[in-house]
Amino acid sequence: MNNLVIMKNQQAVTTSLQIAEAFGKQHKDVLEAIRDKMSTAENSALFKMFYEDTYVAVNGKRNRMYYMNRDGFTFLAMGFTGKKADEFKLKYIEAFNQMEAQIKIDTKNLSPELQMFKGLFDSLAKQELATNKIEAKVDNISEIVALNITDWRKDSRALINKIAQAQGGYGAYKEIQNAIYTELERRGKVNLKTRQTNKRRRMADEGVCKSTRDKLSKLDVINDDNKLIEIYTAIVKEFAIKYGVWNEEH
Known part of the structure; x- marks a missing residue:
C-alpha cells in the first residue's frame, strides 16, 4: 500500500x-x-x-x-x-x-x-x-497475567486495582471497571445487562433463591462464555499498558 x-x-x-x-x-x-x-x-x-x-x-x-x-x-x-x-x-x-x-x-x-x-x-x-x-514476548493474555480458568478473575481484579491506584485510588475502580465492560460489549457484540437479566430468570425458574440471584454479577455472566473471558482479559491487559502499571514481572 x-x-x-x-x-x-x-x-x-x-x-x-x-x-x-x-x-x-x-x-x-x-x-x-x-x-x-x-x-x-x-x-x-x-x-x-x-x-x-x-x-x-x-x-x-x-x-x-x-x-x-x-x-x-x-x-x-x-x-x-x-x-x-x-x-x-x-x-x-x-x-x-x-x-x-x-x-x-x-x-x-x-x-x-x-x-x-x-x-x-x-x-x-x-x-x-x-x-x-x-x-x-508472549503468545496470549494467559501467559501475561497468569490467567487460567480458575484465576482469571482474581488476576484481572489485581491489575484493575493497580490501575485504580494509579488513577487516584479506590474511587476510580468502578469507573475503570465500567469502561472495561463497555469495551467488552463493543468488541464482543454483546449486552451484559441483558445476559445478566436472562440468567437471573433462568435461575428463578430453577428455584434459586432471590438473594443468590441478586448477587449475580457481570463477571459471573462473562464466566459462562470462554470467548468473553478471552476478550475481557485482553482488554484488562491493554488498560494495564495504557495506564502504565505494567512491569517485567508480567
Missing part, C-alpha cells in the same frame, strides 16, 4: 479514503467517525485537523473526502483496535515521521492546541511500540 502520507500545503497529511483502505473499513464509516468527532468538538483546533478538499467516486457514488494532518489521524485512529489496526498505526507513525523529517517542523511555533495533540500522538506511539514489544 503506497502513499499512506502525502505532502499538502506544506504539511504531512493523509485522507479519509486512504484510512478506509488501510484499516479495511468502509469509506462512509470513516466519514461518519470524522463527522461525529467534529460535531461534538468544542475546540476549534479539531477543525484544523480535518478539512474537506475534494469529492471522490466510491462504489459509483460521489463522496466527500477529508484530508487530515498527523493530529487528526491520531485522534481518529485511537478508536481503531485490534492487532491489524495496531500494525497500520505503526506504519502511519513511521510514514508521518519520515515525511515530517523532510520539512523539519518547529513544534514551538505550533498553537498550544496542536502542541497538546502532538504530545498525545507521541504518547500513543510509545504505547503502540510497548504493546507490540509485549505481544512479541
